Amino acid sequence: MLFSKVFIPTLREDPHSAECKSHTLLLRGGFLSMISSGIYAYLPLGVRVLNKISNVIRTHMNSKEASELLMTVLQPLEMWEKTGRIKDMEEVMLRVRDRKDRDLCLGPTHEEEITEIAKKYIASYKQLPVVLYQIQTKFRDETRPRYGLVRSCEFIMKDAYSFDRDQEGLAANYEKMLDAYQNIFSDCGLDFITVEADSGVMGGSVSHEFLVPAEIGEDILYYCQSCQKYFREDAPCPQCQGATTQNRMIEVGHIFQLGTKYSEAQGAYFLDNDGVRKPVIMGCYGIGVSRLLSAVVEQNFDEKGIVWPHRIAPFMVSVVVVGIENEELLAAATELIRRLESAGIEVLLDDRDHPAGVKFKDAYLLGIPYIAIFGKKYLETKKIEIEVRKTSQKIALGSDECIEFLKNHIDAYQKL
Ligand SMILES: [Zn+2]
Numbered sequence: 001m002l003f004s005k006v007f008i009p010t011l012r013e014d015p016h017s018a019e020c021k022s023h024t025l026l027l028r029g030g031f032l033s034m035i036s037s038g039i040y041a042y043l044p045l046g047v048r049v050l051n052k053i054s055n056v057i058r059t060h061m062n063s064k065e066a067s068e069l070l071m072t073v074l075q076p077l078e079m080w081e082k083t084g085r086i087k088d089m090e091e092v093m094l095r096v097r098d099r100k101d102r103d104l105c106l107g108p109t110h111e112e113e114i115t116e117i118a119k120k121y122i123a124s125y126k127q128l129p130v131v132l133y134q135i136q137t138k139f140r141d142e143t144r145p146r147y148g149l150v151r152s153c154e155f156i157m158k159d160a161y162s163f164d165r166d167q168e169g170l171a172a173n174y175e176k177m178l179d180a181y182q183n184i185f186s187d188c189g190l191d192f193i194t195v196e197a198d199s200g201v202m203g204g205s206v207s208h209e210f211l212v213p214a215e216i217g218e219d220i221l222y223y224c225q226s227c228q229k230y231f232r233e234d235a236p237c238p239q240c241q242g243a244t245t246q247n248r249m250i251e252v253g254h255i256f257q258l259g260t261k262y263s264e265a266q267g268a269y270f271l272d273n274d275g276v277r278k279p280v281i282m283g284c285y286g287i288g289v290s291r292l293l294s295a296v297v298e299q300n301f302d303e304k305g306i307v308w309p310h311r312i313a314p315f316m317v318s319v320v321v322v323g324i325e326n327e328e329l330l331a332a333a334t335e336l337i338r339r340l341e342s343a344g345i346e347v348l349l350d351d352r353d354h355p356a357g358v359k360f361k362d363a364y365l366l367g368i369p370y371i372a373i374f375g376k377k378y379l380e381t382k383k384i385e386i387e388v389r390k391t392s393q394k395i396a397l398g399s400d401e402c403i404e405f406l407k408n409h410i411d412a413y414q415k416l
Pocket residue numbers: 224225226227228237238239240241242
């Protein structure tokens with residue numbers, strides 16, 4: 001695709017509103033646009049990354065036989081009265097009344113709505129187990145939105161819900177989700193940890209959190225070097241009494257064994273094979289999809305800009321032609337792009353009539369994993385210079401070798 005057509009409004013300077021590295025780089029790279037505090041629009045490059053992340057999530061959720069649905073943004077408050085969470089969620093819930101005098105809210109989460117759906121359609125043990133998930137926008141009236149997509153009022157979440165006959169079924173689905181989550185965060189290129197957590201306002205017993213070490217994290221854990229474990233409590237290590245170090249973390253996922261809290265409150269019962277009506281046993285599993293963009297950038301940048309992990313990069317190769325008016329260079333670049341695209345590799349060609357310095361600055365800022373350069377060297381030697389964004393490794397190759405090099409590198413990464 002052409003840089004000039006994608007719409008990539010990069011900024012030369014750090015925006016004044018930016019509060020941390022990921023926020024700065026996502027705004028500067030033209031991935032995001034701040035509409036108001038805590039409210040962001042995703043520009044085309046941001047959408048490409050969001051779609052890549054969503055597809056990673058879909059692949060792993062579908063592999064566990066979870067099925068995608070899409071629930072509503074507007075939710076009737078009656079559902080929330082049944083579970084009593086209208087009080088717990090009071091502060092963050094944005095309420096509205098429509099012209100028919102219906103009391104509604106913009107969904108801050110969807111346990112109540114999914115339970116209404118389960119109640120309506122699940123009647124027999126023969127329909128269980130089932131796992132449903134969605135990728136959708138939610139709203140929370142945050143008093144202090146911060147750090148761009150890390151804590152925003154409007155955000156995209158993947159939330160999944162499991163429905164089982166018994167505790168063993170729930171435990172099995174919970175294990176599957178735990179496994180899917182590890183794969184999802186690994187594929188997104190994150191260095192993350194999994195810890196047992198507090199169920200809090202969701203209720204239930206067993207719960208795990210997925211946390212990404214980052215300077216701006218709002219969760220704090222303490223690490224013991226000798227036990228190689230994280231703990232919630234400050235002071236000596238509870239296992240060896242040794243010293244611990246403080247680590248800030250961004251929460252990117254949280255899973256809960258809910259049990260029957262919602263099904264009992266909302267009357268979601270099924271008929272078991274022993275003829276007894278029982279409440280459906282539930283689990284819920286959340287990932288902050290938009291927050292992942294920020295978390296990934298917090299862990300993957302250098303002084304020049306973002307360094308996207310392969311699987312979620314907006315494009316795989318950025319082609320920079322130094323002197324776009326040179327017909328020989330443009331023809332060679334176009335031919336390389338044609339061959340790469342037919343091999344399924346996504347390429348961005350910087351077709352702007354800008355000085356080379358500007359093009360390179362933007363190529364680094366955008367963080368596309370490989371940069372292919374057509375310039376003086378190509379005219380003299382017919383070799384394309386490839387720069388690996390992450391390592392700054394530079395290598396000059398003929399066009400066949402260049403395609404081999406990129407294919408091999410990308411394949412090797414996919415196998416990781
Ligand atoms: Zn220890």
